[in-house]
Amino acid sequence: MGTQPAAFLAALEEDLGYPIGRCFDLIAGTSTGGILALGLGLGLPARTLLDLYVDRGPAIFGQRDGARGLVRSLMLSARQLVAPKHDAGILRHELEAVLGGRRIGESQTRLIIPAWDADHRSVYIFKTAHHPRLKTDYRRLALDAALATAAAPTFFRRHRTADAAGLLDGGVWSNNPIALAVVEAITLLGWSPASLRILSLGCVNEVYALPEAPGIGGLGGDVVRLFMDGQSRGALGMAKLLTGHEYEREAIFRICPDVPKGLFGLDDTRRITQLRGMGTASARRERHRIEPAFLFGPAEKFEPIYPLEGK
Numbered sequence: 001m002g003t004q005p006a007a008f009l010a011a012l013e014e015d016l017g018y019p020i021g022r023c024f025d026l027i028a029g030t031s032t033g034g035i036l037a038l039g040l041g042l043g044l045p046a047r048t049l050l051d052l053y054v055d056r057g058p059a060i061f062g063q064r065d066g067a068r069g070l071v072r073s074l075m076l077s078a079r080q081l082v083a084p085k086h087d088a089g090i091l092r093h094e095l096e097a098v099l100g101g102r103r104i105g106e107s108q109t110r111l112i113i114p115a116w117d118a119d120h121r122s123v124y125i126f127k128t129a130h131h132p133r134l135k136t137d138y139r140r141l142a143l144d145a146a147l148a149t150a151a152a153p154t155f156f157r158r159h160r161t162a163d164a165a166g167l168l169d170g171g172v173w174s175n176n177p178i179a180l181a182v183v184e185a186i187t188l189l190g191w192s193p194a195s196l197r198i199l200s201l202g203c204v205n206e207v208y209a210l211p212e213a214p215g216i217g218g219l220g221g222d223v224v225r226l227f228m229d230g231q232s233r234g235a236l237g238m239a240k241l242l243t244g245h246e247y248e249r250e251a252i253f254r255i256c257p258d259v260p261k262g263l264f265g266l267d268d269t270r271r272i273t274q275l276r277g278m279g280t281a282s283a284r285r286e287r288h289r290i291e292p293a294f295l296f297g298p299a300e301k302f303e304p305i306y307p308l309e310g311k
Contacts, residue, residue, distance in 0.1 A: 002032030003053040003272050005201040007279025008255060009036070009046035012290060019045045021109055022298040024199070026130075026189070028112040028181035030170040032203065034149030038142045039098065041107035041128070048098065054276060056094045057269040060086070088147065088156045095146050104128055104145060105138030105308040109299070112184055114170030114177055115148040118158055123174075124148070124167055129304040131188040138306055176202070176232035178239045178252070186242065196243050197293050200236070202256025204264055204275075225261070253289060255282055 013020040021027065021040030029037025039049045104111065104126060113126040126145040129138040137145075140162070147159040148167035158166045174180055178200045185191045206225055211218045219226070236254065243251035257278055264271055283290075 002036060002203060003050070003057070003275040004203055004257070004279040004282075005033065005255075006036060006046060006050040006053055007276045008201060008283045009040075009279075010050045011280045011283035012287065012295065013046045016295060018298065019043050020295075021046075023294050024109055025299045025302070026110040026112070026181060026185055028114075028177040028184075029149070030114050030174050030177045031150050031152060033177070033201070034113045034115075034170060035095065035146045037111055037113060038104075038107075038146050041109045041111045042099065042102055042142060043108050044098070050276070052094065052098055054272055056097075057272055060091050060094055084157045085155050088151070088159065091150065091156065092143070092147060096143055099142045099146060102142050103138065103308060104140050104142055105304060105306070106142070107302075109302055110189075112177060112181055113145045113149050114174040114180060115145070115151075115159075115167040116170060116172040117165065118168050119166050124165065125170075125180075128302075129306040130302070132305055133188075135306060138304060138308065171228070173231075174235070175228050176200070176235040179235035179242075182239045182242050193243050194249075196251055198239065198243070198252045199290065199294055200239075200252055200254045200256075202232070202254070204259045204278075205256045206261045206263075207258050208261040222261075253286075253293060255286060257282060 009020050016023075019040065021043065024040075027037045027041055029035070035052075036046075036049055039052075040046065105128065107128050109128075110130040111126070111128045115124045115126065116122075117124040126137045126140065126148070127134050129135070144159070144161045148161060148165075149170045150156065151159040151167060152169040152171065156169075158168055160166055170177070178198060182193075182196065182198065185196055186193055206229075208222055208225060210222060210226070236252070239252060240246065245251035264275065
């Protein structure tokens, strides 16, 4: 589903003349959004990241067309009952082709990439060296952070980093990292809440209705939607309170199109063209709001507290 926000950014980027990541002082992203955040921070054009989803998505998720594709899909779904559905090695290969051996410390923008430490049952956040306390992550491979934040339970195995930390998808606790980003900006970075402007991109917002008094069977697959939706909207509410949106000023620009429940799957690339079109159309519709708030020129150059040796 990262195709939709990637297409949105790529469409906005067309008239800039430089990668859109340079327009922001801080970028946070979870799961597929974490991959986008890392790429943007490292100076990759949004178009390059969009191409990753469109061209390599089917390979990552093992999808094919026709009868063979249907059989393959059924086999993967059956496998998911007892093991991760997809091969993390393929994801690593495709991400390595884009991120290479670059390190988090090479990011041109401050980054926050949430993951989940499954061994300690605690949060694990990759960050650039934008505060004196942040002394280690900047040396880590961007690839490690990408594989960790995207290691969705039952879809990919837990990611073991270069230093053997066992990490899962940051969506376990920070499906929408907007509140995390706002708190980081106000506390560690010392930025005034009244100065913050936030572009918040979601993949899609599934519209569903819950039964009045459901049992386990009545909720079914909506259990996951329920908790992820609650987490995301709670984070958005906290960010609104902290920034004074919408009663004091317009601080948050949230882009997340509504879609019917079940129209798109987390790992279903058959509708990737539709997702791409939705992102492009959203950019066309929202451009008049986004441009004056964010696209008026590159942000002030980020100078990390601890630069990488030789950089």
